[in-house]
Amino acid sequence: MNNWNDIEKKIVEDSEKLGMTFQEGYWDEMEHMLDENDEDIASAALYGSGGSSSGDEGLFQEEYWDEMSLILDKEDRRKRRALWLRWTFHAAAVLLLMFTVFNHNNSTVDISNSNQQLADSTQSSKENTAKTATASTAENLNKNNAPTPLNSIVKREEDQTAIKSELLTQNVLRKRNNSTPISSIKLEKSSKPEMSFQPEELSQQTSSLAALSLPTISLNSPEIVRSESLNGFKNKPRRNRMLPISLNLVASSNVALAPKGNISNQSRIGSNTSLGIELTKHQVNWSLSLGANFSHKTGLNHELLRTKATYGTRLYREHQSVEYKSIGSVGIPVGVNYHRKRDVFGIRLTPT
Amino acid sequence: MVNSTYHRYTNYNSDELLVKNNYGIKEGINPFDLRLKLMYQRRLNENLAVGVNVSTGFFNQIDPNIITNSKGMKEFSVGVNVQYTLFRR
Numbered sequence: 055m056n057n058w059n060d061i062e063k064k065i066v067e068d069s070e071k072l073g074m075t076f077q078e079g080y081w082d083e084m085e086h087m088l089d090e091n092d093e094d095i096a097s098a099a100l101y102g103s104g105g106s107s108s109g110d111e112g113l114f115q116e117e118y119w120d121e122m123s124l125i126l127d128k129e130d131r132r133k134r135r136a137l138w139l140r141w142t143f144h145a146a147a148v149l150l151l152m153f154t155v156f157n158h159n160n161s162t163v164d165i166s167n168s169n170q171q172l173a174d175s176t177q178s179s180k181e182n183t184a185k186t187a188t189a190s191t192a193e194n195l196n197k198n199n200a201p202t203p204l205n206s207i208v209k210r211e212e213d214q215t216a217i218k219s220e221l222l223t224q225n226v227l228r229k230r231n232n233s234t235p236i237s238s239i240k241l242e243k244s245s246k247p248e249m250s251f252q253p254e255e256l257s258q259q260t261s262s263l264a265a266l267s268l269p270t271i272s273l274n275s276p277e278i279v280r281s282e283s284l285n286g287f288k289n290k291p292r293r294n295r296m297l298p299i300s301l302n303l304v305a306s307s308n309v310a311l312a313p314k315g316n317i318s319n320q321s322r323i324g325s326n327t328s329l330g331i332e333l334t335k336h337q338v339n340w341s342l343s344l345g346a347n348f349s350h351k352t353g354l355n356h357e358l359l360r361t362k363a364t365y366g367t368r369l370y371r372e373h374q375s376v377e378y379k380s381i382g383s384v385g386i387p388v389g390v391n392y393h394r395k396r397d398v399f400g401i402r403l404t405p406t
Numbered sequence: 407m408v409n410s411t412y413h414r415y416t417n418y419n420s421d422e423l424l425v426k427n428n429y430g431i432k433e434g435i436n437p438f439d440l441r442l443k444l445m446y447q448r449r450l451n452e453n454l455a456v457g458v459n460v461s462t463g464f465f466n467q468i469d470p471n472i473i474t475n476s477k478g479m480k481e482f483s484v485g486v487n488v489q490y491t492l493f494r495r
Contacts, residue, residue, distance in 0.1 A: 300494040308461060308485025313468075316475045326461070326483045331492075351481075358434045358473060376431055381467075385441070398455065402443040 302332045304347065315355025317377060324353015332387065341391040349385060349406070354378045434472035440464045441481055453491040460484050 308326040330347020357377040364370040389402035440463065447457030463481030470476065 298495065301492045303490045303492055304487060305489075306459060306485055306487035308459070308483035310481065310483035313479035314477045315479070316473065324483075326481070326485070332489075354479065356434070356468060356473060356476060356479065358431075376433070378435065381435065383439070387443070389443075396449045398447040398449065398457070400443075400445045400447065402441075402445065404441040404443065406439045406441065 298336055300334045300336065302334060302343075302345075303330075304332050304345065305329045310351065310353060312353035312355050315357070316359075317355055317357050320355045321353050324351065326351045328385075330385075330387065332389075334391070336393075339393050341393065343387070343389045343391065343400075343402075345387050347385050347387060347404070348382065350380060350382050352380045354381065434469050436465060436467045436469055438465065439467055439481065445487060447487070447489060455489045455491075457487050457489070458485070459487050 306328050308328075310324040310326045312321050312324040314320065326349060328347045328349035330345050332343045332345030334341050334343040357375050360374040362372045362374065364372055383406040385404040385406040387402045387404040389400050391398050391400040441461055442464070443459050443461040445457055445459035447455040449455040461481060461483045466478040466480055468476045468479045470478070
Protein backbone atom coordinates (compact mmCIF):
# COMPACT_ATOMS: atom_id res chain seq x y z
CA MET A 55 0.00 0.00 0.00
CA ASN A 56 2.38 2.55 -1.26
CA ASN A 57 0.31 4.92 -3.34
CA TRP A 58 -3.26 6.08 -3.87
CA ASN A 59 -3.94 3.50 -6.53
CA ASP A 60 -3.34 0.71 -4.09
CA ILE A 61 -5.64 2.36 -1.58
CA GLU A 62 -8.43 2.80 -4.14
CA LYS A 63 -8.10 -0.78 -5.27
CA LYS A 64 -8.37 -1.95 -1.69
CA ILE A 65 -11.53 0.11 -1.13
CA VAL A 66 -13.21 -1.26 -4.26
CA GLU A 67 -12.42 -4.81 -3.22
CA ASP A 68 -13.86 -4.29 0.22
CA SER A 69 -17.03 -2.67 -1.11
CA GLU A 70 -17.56 -5.53 -3.56
CA LYS A 71 -17.21 -7.96 -0.69
CA LEU A 72 -19.88 -6.05 1.24
CA GLY A 73 -22.16 -5.82 -1.80
CA MET A 74 -22.11 -2.07 -1.96
CA THR A 75 -21.63 -1.87 -5.71
CA PHE A 76 -24.36 -0.27 -7.81
CA GLN A 77 -26.56 -2.96 -9.34
CA GLU A 78 -28.99 -1.51 -11.88
CA GLY A 79 -31.29 -4.53 -11.87
CA TYR A 80 -31.92 -4.21 -8.17
CA TRP A 81 -32.95 -0.57 -8.42
CA ASP A 82 -35.26 -1.22 -11.41
CA GLU A 83 -37.04 -3.87 -9.39
CA MET A 84 -37.37 -1.52 -6.45
CA GLU A 85 -38.79 1.26 -8.62
CA HIS A 86 -41.39 -1.07 -10.07
CA MET A 87 -42.45 -2.13 -6.58
CA LEU A 88 -42.77 1.48 -5.49
CA ASP A 89 -44.97 2.32 -8.47
CA GLU A 90 -47.28 -0.55 -7.61
CA ASN A 91 -47.60 0.53 -4.03
CA ASP A 92 -48.25 4.19 -4.74
CA GLU A 93 -52.00 3.79 -4.68
CA ASP A 94 -51.92 1.83 -1.45
CA ILE A 95 -49.72 4.43 0.19
CA ALA A 96 -52.01 7.26 -0.85
CA SER A 97 -55.09 5.48 0.49
CA ALA A 98 -53.27 4.77 3.73
CA ALA A 99 -52.46 8.43 4.11
CA LEU A 100 -56.06 9.39 3.50
CA TYR A 101 -58.02 6.83 5.50
CA GLY A 102 -55.74 5.74 8.27
CA SER A 103 -52.65 4.00 9.36
CA GLY A 104 -53.56 0.64 7.95
CA GLY A 105 -51.79 1.37 4.71
CA SER A 106 -53.83 -1.23 2.87
CA SER A 107 -57.13 -0.72 1.10
CA SER A 108 -58.01 -4.35 1.39
CA GLY A 109 -58.67 -4.21 5.17
CA ASP A 110 -61.76 -2.69 6.79
CA GLU A 111 -59.85 -0.76 9.45
CA GLY A 112 -58.48 1.93 7.07
CA LEU A 113 -61.70 2.59 5.16
CA PHE A 114 -63.61 5.85 5.26
CA GLN A 115 -66.72 5.20 7.31
CA GLU A 116 -69.36 7.76 6.55
CA GLU A 117 -71.58 6.83 9.47
CA TYR A 118 -68.77 7.40 11.90
CA TRP A 119 -68.04 10.86 10.56
CA ASP A 120 -71.74 11.75 10.46
CA GLU A 121 -71.99 10.80 14.07
CA MET A 122 -68.87 12.81 14.93
CA SER A 123 -70.12 15.88 13.09
CA LEU A 124 -73.43 15.60 14.95
CA ILE A 125 -71.58 15.43 18.25
CA LEU A 126 -69.41 18.38 17.28
CA ASP A 127 -72.43 20.43 16.23
CA LYS A 128 -74.11 19.58 19.51
CA GLU A 129 -71.02 20.58 21.45
CA ASP A 130 -70.82 23.82 19.51
CA ARG A 131 -74.46 24.65 20.26
CA ARG A 132 -73.95 23.76 23.89
CA LYS A 133 -70.91 26.02 24.12
CA ARG A 134 -72.79 28.86 22.48
CA ARG A 135 -75.70 28.36 24.83
CA ALA A 136 -73.39 28.32 27.85
CA LEU A 137 -71.73 31.51 26.66
CA TRP A 138 -75.10 33.18 26.14
CA LEU A 139 -76.31 32.04 29.55
CA ARG A 140 -73.17 33.35 31.17
CA TRP A 141 -73.52 36.79 29.60
CA THR A 142 -77.19 36.86 30.44
CA PHE A 143 -76.39 36.02 34.04
CA HIS A 144 -73.78 38.77 34.19
CA ALA A 145 -76.14 41.32 32.70
CA ALA A 146 -78.87 40.29 35.14
CA ALA A 147 -76.47 40.59 38.04
CA VAL A 148 -75.40 44.07 36.97
CA LEU A 149 -79.01 45.14 36.52
CA LEU A 150 -79.94 43.70 39.91
CA LEU A 151 -77.06 45.53 41.54
CA MET A 152 -77.99 48.81 39.90
CA PHE A 153 -81.61 48.36 40.88
CA THR A 154 -80.63 47.56 44.48
CA VAL A 155 -78.42 50.63 44.75
CA PHE A 156 -81.04 52.83 43.17
CA ASN A 157 -83.77 51.44 45.38
CA HIS A 158 -81.63 51.83 48.48
CA ASN A 159 -80.96 55.47 47.69
CA ASN A 160 -84.65 56.10 47.18
CA SER A 161 -85.79 54.26 50.27
CA THR A 162 -83.58 56.33 52.56
CA VAL A 163 -84.85 59.84 52.71
CA ASP A 164 -82.20 62.39 53.39
CA ILE A 165 -82.87 63.92 56.76
CA SER A 166 -81.83 67.32 55.52
CA ASN A 167 -84.70 67.20 53.02
CA SER A 168 -87.12 66.19 55.71
CA ASN A 169 -85.89 68.97 57.94
CA GLN A 170 -86.30 71.41 55.11
CA GLN A 171 -89.78 70.08 54.58
CA LEU A 172 -90.56 70.52 58.22
CA ALA A 173 -89.18 74.01 58.21
CA ASP A 174 -91.22 74.97 55.16
CA SER A 175 -94.38 73.57 56.62
CA THR A 176 -93.70 75.40 59.87
CA GLN A 177 -93.29 78.69 58.10
CA SER A 178 -96.40 78.27 55.98
CA SER A 179 -98.53 77.40 58.97
CA LYS A 180 -97.42 80.32 61.11
CA GLU A 181 -100.72 82.16 60.72
CA ASN A 182 -102.92 79.18 61.47
CA THR A 183 -101.18 77.81 64.52
CA ALA A 184 -101.47 78.72 68.12
CA LYS A 185 -98.85 81.10 69.41
CA THR A 186 -97.94 79.04 72.44
CA ALA A 187 -97.25 75.47 73.33
CA THR A 188 -96.59 74.05 76.73
CA ALA A 189 -93.93 71.70 77.84
CA SER A 190 -96.44 69.74 79.86
CA THR A 191 -98.36 69.18 76.67
CA ALA A 192 -95.41 67.35 75.34
CA GLU A 193 -95.08 65.23 78.42
CA ASN A 194 -98.77 64.40 78.42
CA LEU A 195 -98.69 63.51 74.82
CA ASN A 196 -95.68 61.38 75.36
CA LYS A 197 -97.34 59.61 78.22
CA ASN A 198 -100.66 58.98 76.56
CA ASN A 199 -99.43 58.10 73.15
CA ALA A 200 -96.64 55.97 71.84
CA PRO A 201 -93.61 57.87 70.49
CA THR A 202 -94.75 59.51 67.30
CA PRO A 203 -92.76 58.59 64.24
CA LEU A 204 -91.54 61.65 62.49
CA ASN A 205 -92.40 60.33 59.08
CA SER A 206 -96.09 60.36 59.90
CA ILE A 207 -95.86 64.11 60.29
CA VAL A 208 -94.11 64.46 57.02
CA LYS A 209 -96.82 62.47 55.28
CA ARG A 210 -99.59 64.67 56.62
CA GLU A 211 -98.51 67.93 55.23
CA GLU A 212 -102.08 68.97 54.65
CA ASP A 213 -102.75 69.15 58.34
CA GLN A 214 -100.52 72.05 59.16
CA THR A 215 -101.84 72.51 62.64
CA ALA A 216 -100.81 69.05 63.67
CA ILE A 217 -97.39 69.47 62.13
CA LYS A 218 -96.79 72.71 63.92
CA SER A 219 -97.81 71.35 67.28
CA GLU A 220 -95.79 68.23 66.88
CA LEU A 221 -92.76 70.22 65.86
CA LEU A 222 -92.98 72.32 68.94
CA THR A 223 -93.36 69.36 71.21
CA GLN A 224 -90.46 67.56 69.56
CA ASN A 225 -88.23 70.56 70.00
CA VAL A 226 -89.18 71.00 73.62
CA LEU A 227 -88.65 67.33 74.30
CA ARG A 228 -85.28 67.41 72.64
CA LYS A 229 -84.19 70.41 74.65
CA ARG A 230 -85.41 69.06 77.98
CA ASN A 231 -84.67 65.41 77.79
CA ASN A 232 -81.53 65.76 75.70
CA SER A 233 -82.93 63.10 73.47
CA THR A 234 -81.66 61.88 70.15
CA PRO A 235 -81.28 64.73 67.66
CA ILE A 236 -83.42 64.79 64.61
CA SER A 237 -80.43 64.37 62.37
CA SER A 238 -79.83 60.88 63.73
CA ILE A 239 -83.30 59.66 62.78
CA LYS A 240 -83.46 57.89 59.48
CA LEU A 241 -86.79 57.85 57.71
CA GLU A 242 -87.94 55.04 55.53
CA LYS A 243 -90.20 55.73 52.65
CA SER A 244 -91.67 52.28 52.56
CA SER A 245 -92.81 52.23 56.17
CA LYS A 246 -96.53 52.52 56.61
CA PRO A 247 -97.54 55.77 58.20
CA GLU A 248 -99.19 55.28 61.53
CA MET A 249 -100.95 58.09 63.29
CA SER A 250 -101.11 57.38 66.97
CA PHE A 251 -103.20 60.49 67.50
CA GLN A 252 -105.69 62.48 65.56
CA PRO A 253 -104.88 66.09 64.74
CA GLU A 254 -108.21 67.19 66.09
CA GLU A 255 -107.48 65.56 69.44
CA LEU A 256 -104.11 67.19 69.57
CA SER A 257 -105.48 70.63 68.86
CA GLN A 258 -108.20 70.08 71.48
CA GLN A 259 -105.64 68.98 74.04
CA THR A 260 -103.39 71.87 73.22
CA SER A 261 -106.17 74.40 73.53
CA SER A 262 -107.46 72.87 76.75
CA LEU A 263 -104.02 72.78 78.30
CA ALA A 264 -103.33 76.29 77.17
CA ALA A 265 -106.48 77.32 78.92
CA LEU A 266 -105.02 76.05 82.21
CA SER A 267 -102.54 78.93 82.12
CA LEU A 268 -99.57 76.62 82.36
CA PRO A 269 -96.09 77.99 81.67
CA THR A 270 -95.94 78.96 78.05
CA ILE A 271 -93.16 79.18 75.59
CA SER A 272 -93.21 82.00 73.12
CA LEU A 273 -92.24 81.52 69.53
CA ASN A 274 -89.44 83.95 70.13
CA SER A 275 -88.10 81.82 72.93
CA PRO A 276 -84.59 80.47 72.36
CA GLU A 277 -85.95 76.99 73.15
CA ILE A 278 -87.78 77.02 69.87
CA VAL A 279 -85.58 75.89 67.02
CA ARG A 280 -86.10 78.35 64.23
CA SER A 281 -86.45 77.26 60.67
CA GLU A 282 -83.04 78.75 59.90
CA SER A 283 -81.55 76.39 62.44
CA LEU A 284 -83.39 73.54 60.83
CA ASN A 285 -81.98 74.60 57.53
CA GLY A 286 -78.59 74.14 59.08
CA PHE A 287 -79.14 70.41 59.06
CA LYS A 288 -79.19 70.49 55.31
CA ASN A 289 -75.65 71.72 55.11
CA LYS A 290 -74.32 69.00 57.33
CA PRO A 291 -72.89 66.04 55.43
CA ARG A 292 -74.41 62.69 56.08
CA ARG A 293 -71.10 61.12 57.03
CA ASN A 294 -69.49 62.08 60.26
CA ARG A 295 -66.33 64.00 59.72
CA MET A 296 -64.69 62.47 62.78
CA LEU A 297 -64.54 58.77 62.40
CA PRO A 298 -62.95 56.48 64.92
CA ILE A 299 -59.92 55.07 63.11
CA SER A 300 -58.18 56.07 59.92
CA LEU A 301 -55.06 54.90 58.15
CA ASN A 302 -53.03 57.69 56.60
CA LEU A 303 -50.16 57.85 54.19
CA VAL A 304 -47.84 60.63 55.26
CA ALA A 305 -45.03 62.19 53.27
CA SER A 306 -42.91 65.15 54.20
CA SER A 307 -40.06 67.00 52.57
CA ASN A 308 -37.98 69.26 54.76
CA VAL A 309 -35.12 71.65 54.28
CA ALA A 310 -32.60 71.14 57.05
CA LEU A 311 -29.79 73.24 58.40
CA ALA A 312 -26.59 71.43 57.60
CA PRO A 313 -24.30 71.04 60.60
CA LYS A 314 -20.82 72.47 60.68
CA GLY A 315 -18.77 69.40 60.04
CA ASN A 316 -15.17 68.54 59.47
CA ILE A 317 -14.97 68.44 55.69
CA SER A 318 -13.58 71.13 53.46
CA ASN A 319 -16.47 71.67 51.04
CA GLN A 320 -19.40 72.05 53.33
CA SER A 321 -22.97 72.49 52.19
CA ARG A 322 -25.13 74.94 54.06
CA ILE A 323 -28.42 73.18 53.72
CA GLY A 324 -29.50 69.62 53.61
CA SER A 325 -32.73 67.78 53.14
CA ASN A 326 -34.80 65.42 55.13
CA THR A 327 -37.54 63.51 53.38
CA SER A 328 -39.72 60.91 54.95
CA LEU A 329 -42.49 58.58 53.95
CA GLY A 330 -44.65 56.55 56.27
CA ILE A 331 -48.04 55.42 57.43
CA GLU A 332 -50.00 56.45 60.48
CA LEU A 333 -52.91 54.87 62.24
CA THR A 334 -55.05 57.58 63.80
CA LYS A 335 -57.67 57.15 66.49
CA HIS A 336 -60.14 60.02 66.46
CA GLN A 337 -61.98 61.58 69.35
CA VAL A 338 -64.25 64.60 69.13
CA ASN A 339 -61.59 67.23 68.57
CA TRP A 340 -58.51 65.21 69.34
CA SER A 341 -56.81 62.31 67.74
CA LEU A 342 -53.92 60.04 68.64
CA SER A 343 -51.65 58.63 66.01
CA LEU A 344 -49.07 55.89 65.84
CA GLY A 345 -47.09 54.94 62.78
CA ALA A 346 -43.85 54.05 61.11
CA ASN A 347 -41.78 55.98 58.65
CA PHE A 348 -38.53 55.95 56.78
CA SER A 349 -36.58 59.16 56.52
CA HIS A 350 -33.58 60.01 54.39
CA LYS A 351 -31.30 62.82 55.45
CA THR A 352 -28.59 64.50 53.42
CA GLY A 353 -26.15 67.33 54.03
CA LEU A 354 -24.17 65.80 56.86
CA ASN A 355 -20.81 67.55 56.30
CA HIS A 356 -18.88 64.95 58.25
CA GLU A 357 -16.18 62.46 57.51
CA LEU A 358 -14.32 59.84 59.48
CA LEU A 359 -10.52 60.12 59.32
CA ARG A 360 -8.14 57.35 60.21
CA THR A 361 -4.42 56.81 59.75
CA LYS A 362 -2.82 53.41 59.88
CA ALA A 363 0.86 52.49 59.73
CA THR A 364 1.76 49.39 57.72
CA TYR A 365 5.20 47.79 57.85
CA GLY A 366 6.49 46.07 54.74
CA THR A 367 9.73 46.49 52.89
CA ARG A 368 9.35 50.00 54.13
CA LEU A 369 6.90 51.91 56.27
CA TYR A 370 3.55 52.71 54.71
CA ARG A 371 1.17 55.14 56.27
CA GLU A 372 -2.38 54.60 55.09
CA HIS A 373 -4.98 57.32 55.43
CA GLN A 374 -8.60 56.34 55.38
CA SER A 375 -11.38 58.89 55.11
CA VAL A 376 -15.05 58.03 55.03
CA GLU A 377 -17.31 60.88 54.04
CA TYR A 378 -20.87 60.50 55.16
CA LYS A 379 -23.29 61.54 52.47
CA SER A 380 -26.66 60.53 53.81
CA ILE A 381 -28.35 58.75 56.62
CA GLY A 382 -31.44 56.64 56.35
CA SER A 383 -33.40 55.93 59.47
CA VAL A 384 -36.56 54.18 60.51
CA GLY A 385 -38.75 55.92 63.07
CA ILE A 386 -41.91 55.27 65.02
CA PRO A 387 -43.83 58.54 65.30
CA VAL A 388 -46.27 58.92 68.14
CA GLY A 389 -48.43 62.01 68.01
CA VAL A 390 -51.38 63.98 69.19
CA ASN A 391 -53.54 66.16 66.95
CA TYR A 392 -56.04 68.84 67.70
CA HIS A 393 -58.77 69.30 65.10
CA ARG A 394 -60.49 72.59 64.59
CA LYS A 395 -62.83 72.49 61.61
CA ARG A 396 -60.49 71.92 58.69
CA ASP A 397 -57.34 72.78 60.58
CA VAL A 398 -55.22 70.22 62.37
CA PHE A 399 -52.46 71.06 64.81
CA GLY A 400 -50.20 68.18 65.64
CA ILE A 401 -47.16 67.20 67.60
CA ARG A 402 -45.03 64.14 66.87
CA LEU A 403 -42.35 62.46 68.89
CA THR A 404 -40.27 60.14 66.76
CA PRO A 405 -37.62 57.83 68.15
CA THR A 406 -35.31 56.71 65.37
CA MET B 407 -29.70 53.27 60.45
CA VAL B 408 -28.10 53.10 57.03
CA ASN B 409 -25.33 55.31 55.82
CA SER B 410 -24.14 55.87 52.32
CA THR B 411 -20.58 57.05 52.17
CA TYR B 412 -17.65 57.90 50.02
CA HIS B 413 -14.67 55.89 51.09
CA ARG B 414 -11.14 57.08 50.27
CA TYR B 415 -7.86 55.35 50.88
CA THR B 416 -4.57 57.16 50.45
CA ASN B 417 -1.18 55.65 51.10
CA TYR B 418 2.20 57.16 51.73
CA ASN B 419 2.75 58.02 48.10
CA SER B 420 -0.59 59.86 47.97
CA ASP B 421 -2.14 57.37 45.62
CA GLU B 422 -5.84 57.70 46.21
CA LEU B 423 -8.36 54.98 45.93
CA LEU B 424 -11.94 56.19 45.89
CA VAL B 425 -14.64 53.73 46.74
CA LYS B 426 -18.18 54.98 46.37
CA ASN B 427 -21.38 53.80 47.97
CA ASN B 428 -20.10 51.95 50.95
CA TYR B 429 -23.40 51.39 52.60
CA GLY B 430 -23.65 50.41 56.19
CA ILE B 431 -20.62 52.16 57.64
CA LYS B 432 -21.82 53.97 60.73
CA GLU B 433 -18.78 54.51 62.85
CA GLY B 434 -18.94 57.85 64.56
CA ILE B 435 -22.67 58.23 63.97
CA ASN B 436 -25.02 57.92 66.89
CA PRO B 437 -27.74 55.59 65.65
CA PHE B 438 -30.46 56.81 68.00
CA ASP B 439 -32.23 60.13 68.03
CA LEU B 440 -35.48 61.54 69.33
CA ARG B 441 -37.17 64.04 67.07
CA LEU B 442 -39.94 66.44 67.92
CA LYS B 443 -42.12 67.69 65.13
CA LEU B 444 -44.71 70.43 65.35
CA MET B 445 -47.06 70.53 62.44
CA TYR B 446 -50.05 72.30 61.06
CA GLN B 447 -52.29 70.74 58.45
CA ARG B 448 -55.29 71.91 56.53
CA ARG B 449 -57.67 69.44 55.05
CA LEU B 450 -58.40 70.08 51.40
CA ASN B 451 -61.06 67.40 51.18
CA GLU B 452 -62.10 64.24 52.98
CA ASN B 453 -58.88 62.42 52.20
CA LEU B 454 -56.17 64.94 51.45
CA ALA B 455 -54.45 67.34 53.80
CA VAL B 456 -51.37 69.50 53.35
CA GLY B 457 -49.38 71.35 55.92
CA VAL B 458 -46.10 72.64 57.23
CA ASN B 459 -43.90 71.34 59.98
CA VAL B 460 -40.87 72.14 62.06
CA SER B 461 -38.72 69.31 63.28
CA THR B 462 -35.88 69.25 65.76
CA GLY B 463 -33.74 66.54 67.24
CA PHE B 464 -32.70 66.15 70.85
CA PHE B 465 -29.49 64.18 70.58
CA ASN B 466 -26.16 64.82 68.95
CA GLN B 467 -25.78 62.29 66.17
CA ILE B 468 -21.99 62.53 66.07
CA ASP B 469 -19.93 60.47 68.47
CA PRO B 470 -17.17 62.86 69.65
CA ASN B 471 -14.96 59.98 70.73
CA ILE B 472 -14.59 58.83 67.15
CA ILE B 473 -15.04 62.02 65.13
CA THR B 474 -13.04 64.39 67.24
CA ASN B 475 -12.92 67.53 65.17
CA SER B 476 -16.66 68.09 64.96
CA LYS B 477 -19.13 70.45 66.55
CA GLY B 478 -21.85 67.90 66.48
CA MET B 479 -24.94 67.36 64.41
CA LYS B 480 -28.48 67.96 65.55
CA GLU B 481 -31.55 67.78 63.43
CA PHE B 482 -33.38 70.99 62.63
CA SER B 483 -35.57 71.24 59.57
CA VAL B 484 -38.58 73.04 58.19
CA GLY B 485 -40.76 71.63 55.49
CA VAL B 486 -44.07 70.67 54.03
CA ASN B 487 -46.06 67.52 54.53
CA VAL B 488 -48.88 65.80 52.74
CA GLN B 489 -51.28 63.36 54.29
CA TYR B 490 -53.61 61.10 52.39
CA THR B 491 -56.24 59.07 54.21
CA LEU B 492 -56.34 55.58 52.81
CA PHE B 493 -59.45 54.47 54.66
CA ARG B 494 -61.61 55.12 57.69
CA ARG B 495 -63.46 52.67 59.88
